[in-house]
Amino acid sequence: MPKVLVSDPIDQAGIDILSQVAQVDVNTGLSAAELVAIIPDYDALMIRSGTQVTKEIIEAGNLLKIIGRAGVGVDNVDVPAATRKGIVVVNSPEGNTIAAAEHAIAMMLSMSRHIPEANASVKSGKWERNRFIGVEVYKKTLGIVGLGKIGSHFAAAAKAMGMKLLAYDPFISAERAEQLGCRLVELELLMRESDYITLHIPKTPETLHLINAEVLSKMKPTARIINCARGGIIDEAALAEAIKSGKIAGAAIDVYEHEPLEADSPLRTVGQNIVLTPHLGASTAEAQVNVAIDVAEQIRDVLLGLPARSAVNIPGIFPDSIEKLKPYLQLAETLGNLVSQLAGGRVDYLNVQLQGELATNQGQPVVVAALKGLLSQALRERVNYVNASIEAKERGIRVVETRDASIRDYTGSLHLRAKGTLGEHTVTGAVLGESEIRITSVDDFPVNVAPTHHMLFTLHRDMPGIIGRIGSQLGSFNVNIASMQVGRKIVRGDAVMVLSLDDPLPEGILAEIIKVPGIRDAYTVNL
Ligand SMILES: NC(=O)c1ccc[n+]([C@@H]2O[C@H](COP(=O)([O-])OP(=O)(O)OC[C@H]3O[C@@H](n4cnc5c(N)ncnc54)[C@H](O)[C@@H]3O)[C@@H](O)[C@H]2O)c1
Ligand SMILES: O=C(O)[C@H](O)COP(=O)(O)O
Numbered sequence: 201m202p203k204v205l206v207s208d209p210i211d212q213a214g215i216d217i218l219s220q221v222a223q224v225d226v227n228t229g230l231s232a233a234e235l236v237a238i239i240p241d242y243d244a245l246m247i248r249s250g251t252q253v254t255k256e257i258i259e260a261g262n263l264l265k266i267i268g269r270a271g272v273g274v275d276n277v278d279v280p281a282a283t284r285k286g287i288v289v290v291n292s293p294e295g296n297t298i299a300a301a302e303h304a305i306a307m308m309l310s311m312s313r314h315i316p317e318a319n320a321s322v323k324s325g326k327w328e329r330n331r332f333i334g335v336e337v338y339k340k341t342l343g344i345v346g347l348g349k350i351g352s353h354f355a356a357a358a359k360a361m362g363m364k365l366l367a368y369d370p371f372i373s374a375e376r377a378e379q380l381g382c383r384l385v386e387l388e389l390l391m392r393e394s395d396y397i398t399l400h401i402p403k404t405p406e407t408l409h410l411i412n413a414e415v416l417s418k419m420k421p422t423a424r425i426i427n428c429a430r431g432g433i434i435d436e437a438a439l440a441e442a443i444k445s446g447k448i449a450g451a452a453i454d455v456y457e458h459e460p461l462e463a464d465s466p467l468r469t470v471g472q473n474i475v476l477t478p479h480l481g482a483s484t485a486e487a488q489v490n491v492a493i494d495v496a497e498q499i500r501d502v503l504l505g506l507p508a509r510s511a512v513n514i515p516g517i518f519p520d521s522i523e524k525l526k527p528y529l530q531l532a533e534t535l536g537n538l539v540s541q542l543a544g545g546r547v548d549y550l551n552v553q554l555q556g557e558l559a560t561n562q563g564q565p566v567v568v569a570a571l572k573g574l575l576s577q578a579l580r581e582r583v584n585y586v587n588a589s590i591e592a593k594e595r596g597i598r599v600v601e602t603r604d605a606s607i608r609d610y611t612g613s614l615h616l617r618a619k620g621t622l623g624e625h626t627v628t629g630a631v632l633g634e635s636e637i638r639i640t641s642v643d644d645f646p647v648n649v650a651p652t653h654h655m656l657f658t659l660h661r662d663m664p665g666i667i668g669r670i671g672s673q674l675g676s677f678n679v680n681i682a683s684m685q686v687g688r689k690i691v692r693g694d695a696v697m698v699l700s701l702d703d704p705l706p707e708g709i710l711a712e713i714i715k716v717p718g719i720r721d722a723y724t725v726n727l
Contacts, residue, residue: 201221201222201223202221202222202223202243202244202503203222203223203224203225203241203242203243203244203263204218204222204223204224204225204242204243204244204245204246204499204503205225205227205238205239205241205242205244205245205246206218206224206225206226206227206228206246206247207227207228207230207235207245207246207247207250207251208228208246208247208248208249208250208251208270209228209248209250210226210246210248210270210488210492210496211270211488211489211491211492211493212492213489213492213493213496214246214270214491214492214493214495214496215492215496216496217493217496217497217500218244218246218496218499218500220500221500221503221504222243222244222499222500222503225242228250230251232252232254232256232257235251235257236256236257236260237260239257239260239261239264240260240261240262240263241263242261242263242264243263243264243265243266243503244264244265244266244267244268244499244502244503245261245264245266245267245268246267246268246270246495246496246499247267247268247269247270247276247277248269248270248271248482249271249273249276249459249479250276250459251276252276253267253276253277253278253282254278254281255278255281258278258281258282258285258287259281259285261285261287264285264287265287265288265502265503266287266288266289266290266498266499266502266503266508267282267287267288267289267290268290268291268495268496268498268499269289269290269291269292269495270292270295270488270491270492270494270495270496271291271292271295271296271482271491272291272292272293272295272296272297272300272482273291273402273403273430274289274291274512275402275403275404275430277289279512279513282513282586283513283586283587283590284587284590285587286582286583286584286586286587287586288502288508288511288513288514288585288586289511289512289513290495290498290499290502290508290509290510290511290512291495291510291512292490292491292494292495292510293349293510294349294490294494295487295490295491295493295494295495296481296482296484296487296488296490296491297349297350297353298353298484298486298487299481299482299483299484299486299487300350300400300428300481300482300487301350301353301354301357302484303428303454303477303480303481303483304350304354304398304400304426304428304454304481305354305357305358307426307428307452307454307475307477308337308396308398308424308426308452309337310452310475311424311426311450311451311452311474311475312334312335312336312337312424313332313334314331314332314334314472316475317331317332317472318331318332335422337358337361337362337363337395337396338361338362338363339362339363339364340363340364340395340396341363341364341365341366341393341394341395341396342354342355342358342363342364342365342366342394342395342396342397342398343366343367343368343390343391343393343394343396343397343398344358344365344366344367344368344369344382344398344400345367345368345369345387345390345397345398345399345400345401345410346368346369346399346400346401346402346429347367347369347372347376347377347380347382347384347400348369348372348400348401350400350428350429351367351369351398351400352380354398354400355367355380355381355382356380356381359380359381363396365380365381365382365383366382366383366384366385366389366390366393366394367380367382367383367384367385367390368384368385368386368387368390369384369401372384387410387415388415388418391415391416391418391419392418392419392420394419394420394423395420395422395423395424396423396424396425396426397419397423397424397425397426398425398426398427398428399411399425399426399427399428399429399433399434400428400429401429401430401433402429402430403429403430403431403432403433407430407433408432408433409432409433409434409435410433410434411425411427411433411434411435411438411439412435412438413435413438413441413442416435416438416439416442416447416448417442417447419442419447419448420448421446421447421448421449422449423448423449424448424449424450424451424452425439425448425450425451425452426451426452426453427451427452427453427454427455428452428454428455428481429455430455431455431456431457431458431459432457434451434453436456436457436465436466436467437466439451439453439467440466440467440469440470440474441466443470443473443474444469444470444471449473450473450474450475451470451473451474451475452474452475452476452477453467453474453475453476453477454476454477454478454479454480454481455479455481456479459478459479460478461476461478494510498510498511507585511586513586514565514568514585514586524561525561525562525565525566526635527631527634527635527637528558528561528566528569528612528614528631529565529566529569530569530635530637531614531629531630531631531637532552532566532567532569532570532573532614532616533569533570533572533573533576534573534629534637534639534651534727535570535573535614535616535627535628535629535639536550536569536570536571536572536573536574536575536576536616537573537574537576537577537727538573538627538639538651538725538727539574539616539617539618539625539626539627540573540574540575540576540577540618540620541577541723541724541725541726542618542622542625542627542642542643542657542723542725543618543619543620543621543622543623543624543625544620544621544622544623545577545578545620545621546620546621547574547597547618547619547620548596548597548598548619548620549597549598549600549617549618549619550570550571550574550592550597550598550599550600550616550617550618551600551601551602551615551616551617551618552566552567552570552599552600552601552602552614552615552616553601553602553603553604553614553615553616553617554566554601554602554603554604554612554614555603555604555605555607555609555610555612555613555614555615555628556605556607556608556609556610556611556612556613557605557611557612558612558613558614559603559604559605559612560605561612563601563603564601565585566614567599567601568585568588568589569585569588570614570616571588571589571591571592571597571599572584572585572588574592574597574618575588575591575592575595579591609630609640610630610631610632610640611630611631612630612631613628613629613630613640614628614629614630615627615628615641616628622723625642625643626641626642626643626644627639627641627642627643628640628641629651636650637650637651638650639651639698641687642657642687642696642698643659643696644689645687645688645689645694645695645696646687646689647685647686647687647696647698648685649683649685649698649700650700651727652682652683652700652701652727653704653726653727654700654701654702654703654704654705654724654725654726655698655699655700655701655724655725655726655727656674656697656698656699656701656705656713656722656723656724656725657696657697657698657699657722657723657724657725658670658696658697658699658713658719658720658721658722658723659694659695659696659719659720659721659722660694660695660696660697660716660718660719660720661692661693661694661695661718661720662686662688662690662691662692662693662694662695663692663718666697666716666718666719667684667686667697669716669717670697670699670713670716670719671684673709673712673713673716674699674701674709677705677706677709678703679701679702679703679705679706679709680701680702680703681699681700681701681702682700682701682702683699683700684697684698684699684700685697685698686698694720704724704726705724710722710723710724
């Protein structure tokens with residue numbers, strides 16, 4: 201039974217799903233060294249934002265197949281290191297969207313009406329009505345930085361509260377922003393014109409300290425900023441200084457550059473114009489059930505050998521297309537493996553052509569599958585859908601994807617051309633019915649054969665007696681032929697022979713086959 205380590209608090213709903221297929225160990229609060237020590241025993245790791253999944257932990261995880269982040273942000277996972285090791289990283293992109301947006305809205309209103317201090321004041325026995333005069337958000341301008349899932353939900357609620365909306369998001373079209381009632385502007389204008397600024401962007405090298413002293417200095421002295429996205433997007437020292445010096449009116453912060461927030465953080469000294477919560481954006485009962493189920497299901501699927509629907513490091517495989525593409529991924533992998541053996545291993549060029557109906561599909565997953573097959577002879581089980589592209593790049597394989605929807609020999613077909621130490625070779629394949637894979641051409645000679653474990657391909661002159669001679673040769677080595685097919689373009693010209701064998705070809709027999717008169721070349725292939 202596979203083993204799953206759960207190293208952050210996860211809702212029981214997720215544990216129950218995992219327990220059906222794995223031994224689940226919940227062990228929270230581990231140090232990095234403790235994790236490095238125990239991770240070699242585990243096939244999967246399930247986390248929230250509390251566990252820093254470093255390169256050292258990933259490298260120690262020799263059985264690890266998947267890291268599941270029960271939430272959105274994967275900035276606490278060294279994703280490149282996981283990709284390199286072929287470990288799929290999944291998250292729950294939508295499970296806590298509403299929770300995070302509602303928390304940001306709550307932070308905006310709390311800060312505007314001094315709710316945290318008023319609450320503390322009443323609980324301490326006071327009745328200070330004049331001390332807590334707030335401001336309204338109605339008719340104020342809200343600047344949303346990052347108009348993705350959470351930013352969009354905030355926009356809808358803010359619009360309903362009568363706010364005017366600006367948005368900065370270089371990856372969103374003006375039309376989309378308009379649909380959400382936002383005017384898309386540059387960051388500087390947003391900082392200058394907004395009364396409230398709310399951040400909903402990922403933490404990346406580009407967004408680290410995006411909101412620094414200079415950017416804060418553009419804000420109105422009456423403006424307030426909310427960060428329920430990620431710590432580190434705002435420079436905390438600069439923020440504390442801007443509020444203390446009256447350059448801006450206040451801030452509401454849920455996330456910090458270092459979590460838990462250090463005891464001596466400058467943010468703790470700002471006083472009443474800042475509202476701080478301990479990373480509670482996703483902490484609702486509903487969101488925790490959503491993310492736990494979402495990620496546990498993906499871990500379960502990957503442990504069962506099925507694809508994950510929200511993998512962050514498998515390029516371009518979208519959940520709704522996985523089912524439809526599955527037989528073509530298998531076809532691409534088989535053809536990649538076949539063409540690499542025909543081309544003699546060390547391939548330096550691969551062209552993947554999607555033909556017919558397949559040409560209208562996402563190409564990237566098919567290309568990745570072809571690369572996985574291509575590299576499988578060299579890397580065996582070390583190559584998978586996660587690291588195939590990186591491994592190919594590192595080996596200097598030039599990969600070109602082309603499409604030709606006009607080729608209609610089959611509903612959809614795939615043509616691979618590879619150049620390696622044995623020259624350039626091509627193979628084509630198609631899927632018949634639901635999932636039957638066929639090799640439909642080899643070096644542009646038409647055939648129609650199902651791939652099998654042990655195969656022999658020959659290039660020969662189409663002349664009488666040659667098939668018999670090959671059959672006798674194989675017979676003399678006690679190799680049984682399961683099926684045989686010849687493909688030719690013209691009578692008595694060149695032809696290919698494709699034989700499926702029940703046994704692997706013994707050492708030395710290929711050299712004998714090549715000696716048969718009329719045989720130009722012969723290749724053994726193990727799929
Ligand atoms: N506080 C919490 O507990 C909590 C909960 C959930 C999510 N989050 C965080 O909220 C953030 C947003 O999550 P989401 O689900 O809306 O993500 P999302 O991917 O749907 O949206 C992010 C948006 O940011 C935009 N963006 C990326 N780089 C940008 C840049 N440099 N400048 C401006 N815009 C940029 C993207 O185009 C996208 O539209 C993430 O950082 C996530 O980790 C925090
Ligand atoms: O990115 C997220 O999903 C949030 O930051 C939530 O983090 P958490 O799971 O640790 O609450």
